[in-house]
Each structure stands twice: as C-alpha cells, then as structure tokens.
Amino acid sequence: MSLRSKVLALLEVFLRVPPLFVVDEFLKISLGLPVSSGEEVLVLSNVTVDHVDVPESDGNYYDANFYNAFFFTFFKFVVCCLGCMSSLCVFVLYTKHLIIVYLYIISLGIVFISYWVNVSAIKQIQTLTQAVASAQPSASILEDILNLNVKNLLDLDGPGFLVIQNFVMQYSLSYLFKNVHLGPHHQTIQKMLPLSFMAPSFLAMLPVPPSFLHHSPVFSTLLPLFLINYVLWYSAYTIVQVIYTGYQHGRLFVSNYGLSALVETEWMRLNVPCVLRVFWVLRVAEQAILLLVDNYEDDTEEALKVSTLLAVQSLASMAKSLLVTGCETITAVLGMTSVISFFCHYIGNFFQWILLTDEEEDKSIGTVSAILFYILALQTGLTSLNPEKRFIRLCRNFCLLFTALLHFLHNIVNPILMSLSASHNPSTHRHVRALGVCAFLILFPLSLLVYLWSQHSVSTWLLAVSAFSIEVVVKVVVSLMIYSLFLIDAYRSTFWEQLDDYVYYIRAFGNTIEFCFGIFLFFNGAWILLFESGGAIRAVMMCIHAYFNIWCEARAGWSVFMKRRTAVNKINSLREASSDQLNQLDDVCAICYQEMHSAKITRCNHYFHGVCLRKWLYVQDRCPLCHDILYKIENDPKDNNSEAGNEENSNNQNLLLEEEPDLLPGDGVR
Structure with a gap:
C-alpha cells in the first residue's frame, strides 16, 4: 500500500470518529433518563402518601408537576435517541457523503463562531468607546483611521485595536466559509460574504446608535444562514434518496448473500476495529489532559517538589482513573475491546514467531479475545457500576481474559508438539521453542494462582480463575506426556502396540478433568446468578455453557467410549x-x-x-x-x-x- 493510500485510509478513519463521540455523550447522560441515587430512593421510601393529608389544590399541583417532568424526560429521551440514530447514520455513510456532511457542519459552525466573536467584540468596543469618550469627547475610531493615528489604533487597550483584530478574524472566517459552504458559488454572493461577516466591525467605526450596533451581529449572519438553509432544503430529496438507496442495497444484499455477509462486508468497509481504537485513544487522551490540567491548577510550588514515590503513585492513580472512565459507556467498552483485541493479536503473533508457525486459524486470537472481553463486560454490568467497583471488576475481567489467552496459546502449541514428535523432526531448536512455551504455560498460571490466593479471599471469581488456570496446566501436561510417548516411539526399533492405549488413557484423563471443571464452573456460575449478580446475559451464557461444554462433550465422550469398547470386542x-x-x-x-x-x-x-x-x-x-x-x-x-x-x-x-x-x-x- 502506497503512502497516499495509507494517508487516505487514516483520514477516513478519523472522519468516522466524531459520530462515536456524539453517541458517547448521549450515553453519558443515560439518553436523558433520570438516574436516581440511593439517597433519593431513601427519601422517597420514607414518604407514605396514605398518612399525609394533601389538599385537592396541592394534589393537582403535584399531578401537573409530575406530568411536566414526565413529558420533559420523555422529550429528552426521544431527542437523545434521534441524536444517536442520526450519528450512527452518519457513521455508516460512504466517504463522499461523509465529506459533504462535514462540510455542511463546518460551514454552520463558522457562522456561529462569527456571530459570537462579533457579539463579544461589539460589547468590548462599546465599553471602551464610552470610556474613551468620557475622557476625550472628540475622539473616535473613524477619526483615528482618517488621521492615520497609528498610536491609538495599535493601543492594545483601545477600541481601534479591537476593531482591527475583529476585521482580521471575520475576514479569515469569511474566506474559510467561502471555500467550504455548499450553496451556490455565484460571483456576487461570494463578494458579499466578506462584507456580511465584517459588517459589525464597519458599523463600530461609524457614529450609529448603540442599539443598532448591538443587533448588528444578528444581521451579519443572515446571508450565510440563508445559504446554509438553502442547501438543506435543496438537498432534502437527495438525502431521502441516499437513505432509500442504502436501504434497498442492504435488503438486496441480505436476500442474495445473507445478513452475516452484509455485516462482514460493512464491517470491513467501515474499518470498525480501527475506528473504535482511535476513538478510545482520543477519548482517554482527552481525559488525561483534563486530569493533568486539574492537577496542575491544584499544585503549589511545594507540591511540585514531590518525591519519585509520590510521582509514581500519582501516575498509578491517573492510570486507574483513565481505565475507569475508559469503560463507563457502551461505546467506550467497545473501544477498549478493540484495543485489547489489538494487543492480543500481537501477543498471538509473538508466540507464533517463537514457535515458527504461520497458521491462519491461529490469527483469530485477537477476535476471540475481543468477543470474550465484551461478553464479560456485558455479563458483569461493567458500565452500571460505580468507579471503585468498576475498577475491581475490570481487573477481574482482565484476569479471566489472561487465563483464556493461555488456553488459546495452548491451542497453538499443541498441534506443533504433536507434529514435531510424530514426524520425527530432528530440528532441536523447534523442540526447544515449543517446550519453552509449554514451560511458560505451566509456570505463569501457577504463579498467578499463588499471588491471587495470597492476596485475595475465597470468592466465586477466584474459584473461576483457579479452575481456568488449573485446566490449562492439565492440558499442557497431557500434551507433554503424549509428546514424550511419541518421542519414545520414534526411537524404538519395533512396533509399539500399547502406544495407542496409553495415548487414549492420557487423553481420557485430561478430558475427564476438563469435563469436571466444566461442571464446577456451571455450578459456580449458578451461584453467582442466584446470589451475587443475576442478569439475562449471564443466564444465556450459562445455558450455552451447559449445552456445548457439558451436554455435547458428555455425549461425544460417551459415543467415543462405546465405539472403542465395541471395536475392542470385535x-x-x-x-x-x-x-x-x-x-x-x-x-x-x-x-x-x-x-x-x-x-x-x-x-x-x-x-x-x-x-x-x-x-x-x-x-x-x-x-x-x-x-x-x-x-x-x-x-x-x-x-x-x-x-x-x-x-x-x-x-x-x-x-x-x-x-x-x-x-x-x-x-x-x-
């Protein structure tokens, strides 16, 4: 891919990030729905209407207030939902349509910036002009310009300098608006735009009534707002046509190839993982800047001379705050999921590099890790927890993800071990690399278990992590035992008839242990569902686990056992x-x-x-x-x-x- 293509792809990614920020802001306020705190619930619980005598007039007053509050909340919810839907529609637009939308938004933003700059400048000019007029009644900005009184014009505290400054600002905004607005680019309109933007500055130099000068910023926005509204009404049919064409395309694609194919195609076209990563990084960077600004404003000269230990503690506290705010909404969780998928993908690539393998199936480790982390986030209600509990839950989810990652790594190294032993591969360094990864898969989970059991009390989460860690150790030990048997068979000069029986018994032992852990995890999850934190997602995941990891595994194991016994009898x-x-x-x-x-x-x-x-x-x-x-x-x-x-x-x-x-x-x- 050329540099130009990379730059264009990166630009397209950045263009799709702002709609996610809009959706994230709506989710921060819970789509306009009120979130009652514990204190409010406590106060409401202490009020019993049966024991309070409320006059009829007061009752009507409370009913009216309740109706108004309900209507206002419902209106906010509808507006937030429409805002989210509009942002998502902008997100899925093609690049050419996306650029048009941004040009329209930029032109509208320029008009509002021009208006507020004019309002601020006119207020300051009027204040300074009155102060100068009280000291020098004959002085005015127009006279200073005609007399070329450079000293008064360049006085930073004088009204003349403010007028010149506003001239430059408004001319720059008008030049930018001329190049980005989507209205008709007639020569007369293009020449009138700078005059429209700079009209309040011209009027500030003339002896006009203060009331007229006060309302001049409103009149200066009439022409650009007319162009913006003209574009909106003129493009209404085109907007409807684009939406209908997109709907027809999606419907035809689903009827021909299926919904999954449409989702996969759009996922690749929109480059969703990369967009989510950029969104999350920018979001965390924004939070980091705000935290640094707050800390800088609160610091004194003595606080700046802190020790290294305090600086490290401050960085740790900042990292904790960023992690907590980085998963406070669904969009933030999706962004964090994409970042985790990115790191897990390169972790898998690193171990593939160590094992000298390049299997395509093993490259899905990033996708599987992302799905697992997102399911854990939804299952544990990560976004609905308070900051302290959210951080604890996030760390626990990371532990579960790390243990699952060890299982994925075992799935990579296990076929390599079997291939090296069964094919009598003489390459010593490949054997050493595979055995080194196996040693890591044994030592790391054992070290993790020692640390967790020494630092935490017994809980359902700790039992789940322990079960996953012990299971991966058992799987690695089983792989090493079979690998050793195959190596012994490779150096034997005669046929080893009992080899198949030994392999079967070892694998049966390992699979039985895994099956027992599956049953244990099911009961552990049932305890969490009933007594700790229930939820529909957890219940669905438990049903999936019970069917695939318990029922299907038991049925398949029993089928293999019966077939083997039948074959032995034959x-x-x-x-x-x-x-x-x-x-x-x-x-x-x-x-x-x-x-x-x-x-x-x-x-x-x-x-x-x-x-x-x-x-x-x-x-x-x-x-x-x-x-x-x-x-x-x-x-x-x-x-x-x-x-x-x-x-x-x-x-x-x-x-x-x-x-x-x-x-x-x-x-x-x-």
Whole structure:
C-alpha cells in the first residue's frame, strides 16, 4: 500500500470518529433518563402518601408537576435517541457523503463562531468607546483611521485595536466559509460574504446608535444562514434518496448473500476495529489532559517538589482513573475491546514467531479475545457500576481474559508438539521453542494462582480463575506426556502396540478433568446468578455453557467410549496369529506397513496388527484388502431370521461409524 493510500485510509478513519463521540455523550447522560441515587430512593421510601393529608389544590399541583417532568424526560429521551440514530447514520455513510456532511457542519459552525466573536467584540468596543469618550469627547475610531493615528489604533487597550483584530478574524472566517459552504458559488454572493461577516466591525467605526450596533451581529449572519438553509432544503430529496438507496442495497444484499455477509462486508468497509481504537485513544487522551490540567491548577510550588514515590503513585492513580472512565459507556467498552483485541493479536503473533508457525486459524486470537472481553463486560454490568467497583471488576475481567489467552496459546502449541514428535523432526531448536512455551504455560498460571490466593479471599471469581488456570496446566501436561510417548516411539526399533492405549488413557484423563471443571464452573456460575449478580446475559451464557461444554462433550465422550469398547470386542472375537504363522507369512501389516510380531486373523484369512485393525473399525467393518466382513456374530438359534438380522445389524453399524470417519481411538473422551 502506497503512502497516499495509507494517508487516505487514516483520514477516513478519523472522519468516522466524531459520530462515536456524539453517541458517547448521549450515553453519558443515560439518553436523558433520570438516574436516581440511593439517597433519593431513601427519601422517597420514607414518604407514605396514605398518612399525609394533601389538599385537592396541592394534589393537582403535584399531578401537573409530575406530568411536566414526565413529558420533559420523555422529550429528552426521544431527542437523545434521534441524536444517536442520526450519528450512527452518519457513521455508516460512504466517504463522499461523509465529506459533504462535514462540510455542511463546518460551514454552520463558522457562522456561529462569527456571530459570537462579533457579539463579544461589539460589547468590548462599546465599553471602551464610552470610556474613551468620557475622557476625550472628540475622539473616535473613524477619526483615528482618517488621521492615520497609528498610536491609538495599535493601543492594545483601545477600541481601534479591537476593531482591527475583529476585521482580521471575520475576514479569515469569511474566506474559510467561502471555500467550504455548499450553496451556490455565484460571483456576487461570494463578494458579499466578506462584507456580511465584517459588517459589525464597519458599523463600530461609524457614529450609529448603540442599539443598532448591538443587533448588528444578528444581521451579519443572515446571508450565510440563508445559504446554509438553502442547501438543506435543496438537498432534502437527495438525502431521502441516499437513505432509500442504502436501504434497498442492504435488503438486496441480505436476500442474495445473507445478513452475516452484509455485516462482514460493512464491517470491513467501515474499518470498525480501527475506528473504535482511535476513538478510545482520543477519548482517554482527552481525559488525561483534563486530569493533568486539574492537577496542575491544584499544585503549589511545594507540591511540585514531590518525591519519585509520590510521582509514581500519582501516575498509578491517573492510570486507574483513565481505565475507569475508559469503560463507563457502551461505546467506550467497545473501544477498549478493540484495543485489547489489538494487543492480543500481537501477543498471538509473538508466540507464533517463537514457535515458527504461520497458521491462519491461529490469527483469530485477537477476535476471540475481543468477543470474550465484551461478553464479560456485558455479563458483569461493567458500565452500571460505580468507579471503585468498576475498577475491581475490570481487573477481574482482565484476569479471566489472561487465563483464556493461555488456553488459546495452548491451542497453538499443541498441534506443533504433536507434529514435531510424530514426524520425527530432528530440528532441536523447534523442540526447544515449543517446550519453552509449554514451560511458560505451566509456570505463569501457577504463579498467578499463588499471588491471587495470597492476596485475595475465597470468592466465586477466584474459584473461576483457579479452575481456568488449573485446566490449562492439565492440558499442557497431557500434551507433554503424549509428546514424550511419541518421542519414545520414534526411537524404538519395533512396533509399539500399547502406544495407542496409553495415548487414549492420557487423553481420557485430561478430558475427564476438563469435563469436571466444566461442571464446577456451571455450578459456580449458578451461584453467582442466584446470589451475587443475576442478569439475562449471564443466564444465556450459562445455558450455552451447559449445552456445548457439558451436554455435547458428555455425549461425544460417551459415543467415543462405546465405539472403542465395541471395536475392542470385535477385535477380541478374531483369532490371534501364532509365531509360526507370522514367520510363514513374513509380511508387514497392510494398514501401517510395519513388521508384525503379533497379529489378528480375519475371517478372510488376512493378517493385521490388532491396534491397526481397531482403528480401521472406526471407519468400517469390512476388510481393507478384500472388503469382506471382518468379524462374525454368533447365530441365535431362537432367531429364525438370524442371517438377515446380522446383515442388517452390520449395515446399521456401518452407517453409525461413518458419521465420524475421522475419529481415532487416541482422541480421548471428547
């Protein structure tokens, strides 16, 4: 991407940030809805209308006040909602339409700035003129200009200097307005604009009545306001047409490709993550500047000579305040989520660089972390807490996010470990890198647990963090044990038949531990929901956890266990090959191409390793060589149709096993 393209992309991002600030301001005031404090609730709770005699006239007065307050609150809420919707509509505009909107807003802002500058200047000029006239009755600004009295004109405390200053300011504003306004650029109108802006300054030099001079700033805004209103009315049809075209485009896109495709396309077009990051950084920078200004105004000469410790404490307090204010609204939480996603993405890239891998699936760590943090923020009601509780909750959410990040890192290193051990990779530095990451994934959560349990009392949050940390340690230990078994098998000269059983038992142990932790976390969440902080989002997340992490995992684990047990029974029903038969055969297993020191003989008189044949039975019940039935079920004399029943049973088992053709016996209870 060229430098010009990068600059344009950055400019487009900055153009979409102001609508988010508008929405954020509306959310700060809770969309105009009143927020009652605890004291107000206490006062209201002490008032009982049943025991107070209210005259009829007073009752009507209170009813009228209540009606007016309700109407005013409802009006504010509607205005705030319309403001939020308008800001979001501006946010999703295309760049060319967005530029037009900003040009219109800038031109309107210039008119108001010109008006207030003229009002302020006229008031000061009138005050100074009266003071000068009382001392020198014959003096005036026009005479000083005609007589070229430079001394009076350049006097900083004189009215002449204010007039010149206002001239320069108004001419600059008129020049800027001429270039940004969207009205008709006729030559006559363009020439009249500077005169309109500078008219109050001209009138201030003439002996006009004070009342007329006082109202002159209003008349100076008539021409630019006419141009602005003309643009608004002239573009009304175009605005409606753009909105309708956007609606038609979205509707057609959804009907052809689906809602998810539309969201993904617009997400990429608007560059939402980058916009949210810039919004949050600017918002935090604004809060930091305000805090620094407040601290600077409160500091004295003695306070400036603080020690380094006090300076560090001040920085820590400032960082805490910025974190608290950085998640006080939904838009602020979205911005913080985007920043966290950015850092998590580069953390994942760092570990990928260490492990010398570049898998595309592992690059989603930033997206998954962002979703998890945002769900935690909504689930814990982060924006509705007071500042102190919000900071504590934010730190706890960060701890949960860090433990989840460790699980993501294990998902990156685990397939690399299995690949290095199973492929007999001789690259020592790759083994060392992978083992170093595993050591980090064991030591860091253990250190975190030691610190948390030494600094905090037992709570549901601490139990949840502990469960996640212990779970990641168990998963890493299981991966290292399987990695060690594969390495041992790589240096063996003979086929290791028990390897598959050992791998299955280790994985079954790890998956059983994870399943138990899933049940524990469900009950822990249920306790929080019932006795600490309930909510619809937490209830929904618990239902999702119960279905996917408990019910689906238990069903899948039981299915694998039953299929493995069925396969073992089938293998045990086959004859074991003797040493003489193996010596006479003098061949390798047709499945793994390894030498056979022990084997099973099928009904079709073919020889295979028992372990290899068991793996094959996870795919189908027929011989890999001749496709005959591998095992024979004893006929039941009481069944008249035993042969047909056996054939039907075999077909049903084939259909059942073909549902998961990639399942291997070492996959564990999952």
